Amino acid sequence: MKTTRYFAEQVLRKRPNIRPEWCISVIADPIRRESQADGRVRFWGRVVAEDGVARHLRVVTLDDGETIHNASFDRDFREEP
Structure with missing residues:
Protein backbone atom coordinates (compact mmCIF):
# COMPACT_ATOMS: atom_id res chain seq x y z
CA MET A 1 0.00 0.00 0.00
CA LYS A 2 1.40 3.36 -1.05
CA THR A 3 0.42 6.43 0.95
CA THR A 4 1.33 10.08 1.08
CA ARG A 5 3.11 11.46 4.10
CA TYR A 6 -0.05 13.46 4.88
CA PHE A 7 -2.14 10.29 5.08
CA ALA A 8 0.37 8.43 7.23
CA GLU A 9 1.06 11.28 9.65
CA GLN A 10 -2.17 13.26 9.78
CA VAL A 11 -5.20 11.30 8.57
CA LEU A 12 -4.53 8.09 10.50
CA ARG A 13 -3.71 10.11 13.62
CA LYS A 14 -6.84 12.27 13.42
CA ARG A 15 -9.13 9.40 12.38
CA PRO A 16 -7.96 6.32 14.26
CA ASN A 17 -11.27 4.57 13.53
CA ILE A 18 -10.31 4.27 9.83
CA ARG A 19 -8.34 1.15 9.02
CA PRO A 20 -5.86 1.16 6.13
CA GLU A 21 -7.13 -2.23 4.93
CA TRP A 22 -10.58 -0.68 4.43
CA CYS A 23 -9.03 1.93 2.14
CA ILE A 24 -7.39 -0.81 0.08
CA SER A 25 -10.68 -2.71 -0.28
CA VAL A 26 -12.58 0.44 -1.32
CA ILE A 27 -10.01 1.19 -4.04
CA GLU A 66 -3.33 3.89 -5.92
CA THR A 67 -1.37 6.23 -3.61
CA ILE A 68 -3.78 6.99 -0.73
CA HIS A 69 -3.88 10.66 0.25
CA ASN A 70 -7.03 11.02 2.36
CA ALA A 71 -9.93 8.99 3.75
CA SER A 72 -13.06 9.81 5.71
CA PHE A 73 -16.55 8.52 6.34
CA ASP A 74 -19.09 10.19 4.06
CA ARG A 75 -22.49 10.55 5.71
CA ASP A 76 -23.95 12.35 2.68
CA PHE A 77 -23.07 9.69 0.10
CA ARG A 78 -26.07 7.99 -1.51
CA GLU A 79 -25.82 4.89 -3.64
CA GLU A 80 -27.68 5.25 -6.89
CA PRO A 81 -30.38 2.62 -7.42
Missing part, protein backbone atom coordinates in the same frame (compact mmCIF):
# COMPACT_ATOMS: atom_id res chain seq x y z
CA ALA A 28 -10.10 -2.44 -5.23
CA ASP A 29 -13.92 -2.60 -5.47
CA PRO A 30 -15.53 0.86 -5.34
CA ILE A 31 -19.23 1.64 -5.48
CA ARG A 32 -18.36 4.85 -7.32
CA ARG A 33 -15.19 6.43 -8.71
CA GLU A 34 -14.75 10.08 -9.75
CA SER A 35 -11.81 12.11 -10.98
CA GLN A 36 -11.29 15.54 -9.43
CA ALA A 37 -10.22 18.64 -11.40
CA ASP A 38 -6.76 18.46 -9.79
CA GLY A 39 -6.23 14.90 -11.07
CA ARG A 40 -6.85 13.12 -7.79
CA VAL A 41 -9.34 10.27 -7.75
CA ARG A 42 -12.16 9.71 -5.26
CA PHE A 43 -13.45 6.24 -4.45
CA TRP A 44 -16.48 5.36 -2.34
CA GLY A 45 -17.20 2.01 -0.78
CA ARG A 46 -19.07 0.41 2.07
CA VAL A 47 -17.28 -0.87 5.17
CA VAL A 48 -18.58 -2.38 8.40
CA ALA A 49 -17.06 -0.71 11.45
CA GLU A 50 -16.28 -2.42 14.76
CA ASP A 51 -19.71 -1.42 16.09
CA GLY A 52 -21.34 -3.46 13.30
CA VAL A 53 -22.68 -0.41 11.46
CA ALA A 54 -22.17 -0.23 7.68
CA ARG A 55 -20.77 3.14 6.60
CA HIS A 56 -19.60 4.71 3.37
CA LEU A 57 -15.89 5.42 3.22
CA ARG A 58 -14.47 7.97 0.77
CA VAL A 59 -10.84 7.42 -0.19
CA VAL A 60 -8.87 10.01 -2.19
CA THR A 61 -5.80 8.93 -4.11
CA LEU A 62 -3.23 10.79 -6.13
CA ASP A 63 -3.66 10.79 -9.91
CA ASP A 64 -2.07 7.33 -10.14
CA GLY A 65 -5.23 5.87 -8.55
Whole structure:
Protein backbone atom coordinates (compact mmCIF):
# COMPACT_ATOMS: atom_id res chain seq x y z
CA MET A 1 0.00 0.00 0.00
CA LYS A 2 1.40 3.36 -1.05
CA THR A 3 0.42 6.43 0.95
CA THR A 4 1.33 10.08 1.08
CA ARG A 5 3.11 11.46 4.10
CA TYR A 6 -0.05 13.46 4.88
CA PHE A 7 -2.14 10.29 5.08
CA ALA A 8 0.37 8.43 7.23
CA GLU A 9 1.06 11.28 9.65
CA GLN A 10 -2.17 13.26 9.78
CA VAL A 11 -5.20 11.30 8.57
CA LEU A 12 -4.53 8.09 10.50
CA ARG A 13 -3.71 10.11 13.62
CA LYS A 14 -6.84 12.27 13.42
CA ARG A 15 -9.13 9.40 12.38
CA PRO A 16 -7.96 6.32 14.26
CA ASN A 17 -11.27 4.57 13.53
CA ILE A 18 -10.31 4.27 9.83
CA ARG A 19 -8.34 1.15 9.02
CA PRO A 20 -5.86 1.16 6.13
CA GLU A 21 -7.13 -2.23 4.93
CA TRP A 22 -10.58 -0.68 4.43
CA CYS A 23 -9.03 1.93 2.14
CA ILE A 24 -7.39 -0.81 0.08
CA SER A 25 -10.68 -2.71 -0.28
CA VAL A 26 -12.58 0.44 -1.32
CA ILE A 27 -10.01 1.19 -4.04
CA ALA A 28 -10.10 -2.44 -5.23
CA ASP A 29 -13.92 -2.60 -5.47
CA PRO A 30 -15.53 0.86 -5.34
CA ILE A 31 -19.23 1.64 -5.48
CA ARG A 32 -18.36 4.85 -7.32
CA ARG A 33 -15.19 6.43 -8.71
CA GLU A 34 -14.75 10.08 -9.75
CA SER A 35 -11.81 12.11 -10.98
CA GLN A 36 -11.29 15.54 -9.43
CA ALA A 37 -10.22 18.64 -11.40
CA ASP A 38 -6.76 18.46 -9.79
CA GLY A 39 -6.23 14.90 -11.07
CA ARG A 40 -6.85 13.12 -7.79
CA VAL A 41 -9.34 10.27 -7.75
CA ARG A 42 -12.16 9.71 -5.26
CA PHE A 43 -13.45 6.24 -4.45
CA TRP A 44 -16.48 5.36 -2.34
CA GLY A 45 -17.20 2.01 -0.78
CA ARG A 46 -19.07 0.41 2.07
CA VAL A 47 -17.28 -0.87 5.17
CA VAL A 48 -18.58 -2.38 8.40
CA ALA A 49 -17.06 -0.71 11.45
CA GLU A 50 -16.28 -2.42 14.76
CA ASP A 51 -19.71 -1.42 16.09
CA GLY A 52 -21.34 -3.46 13.30
CA VAL A 53 -22.68 -0.41 11.46
CA ALA A 54 -22.17 -0.23 7.68
CA ARG A 55 -20.77 3.14 6.60
CA HIS A 56 -19.60 4.71 3.37
CA LEU A 57 -15.89 5.42 3.22
CA ARG A 58 -14.47 7.97 0.77
CA VAL A 59 -10.84 7.42 -0.19
CA VAL A 60 -8.87 10.01 -2.19
CA THR A 61 -5.80 8.93 -4.11
CA LEU A 62 -3.23 10.79 -6.13
CA ASP A 63 -3.66 10.79 -9.91
CA ASP A 64 -2.07 7.33 -10.14
CA GLY A 65 -5.23 5.87 -8.55
CA GLU A 66 -3.33 3.89 -5.92
CA THR A 67 -1.37 6.23 -3.61
CA ILE A 68 -3.78 6.99 -0.73
CA HIS A 69 -3.88 10.66 0.25
CA ASN A 70 -7.03 11.02 2.36
CA ALA A 71 -9.93 8.99 3.75
CA SER A 72 -13.06 9.81 5.71
CA PHE A 73 -16.55 8.52 6.34
CA ASP A 74 -19.09 10.19 4.06
CA ARG A 75 -22.49 10.55 5.71
CA ASP A 76 -23.95 12.35 2.68
CA PHE A 77 -23.07 9.69 0.10
CA ARG A 78 -26.07 7.99 -1.51
CA GLU A 79 -25.82 4.89 -3.64
CA GLU A 80 -27.68 5.25 -6.89
CA PRO A 81 -30.38 2.62 -7.42
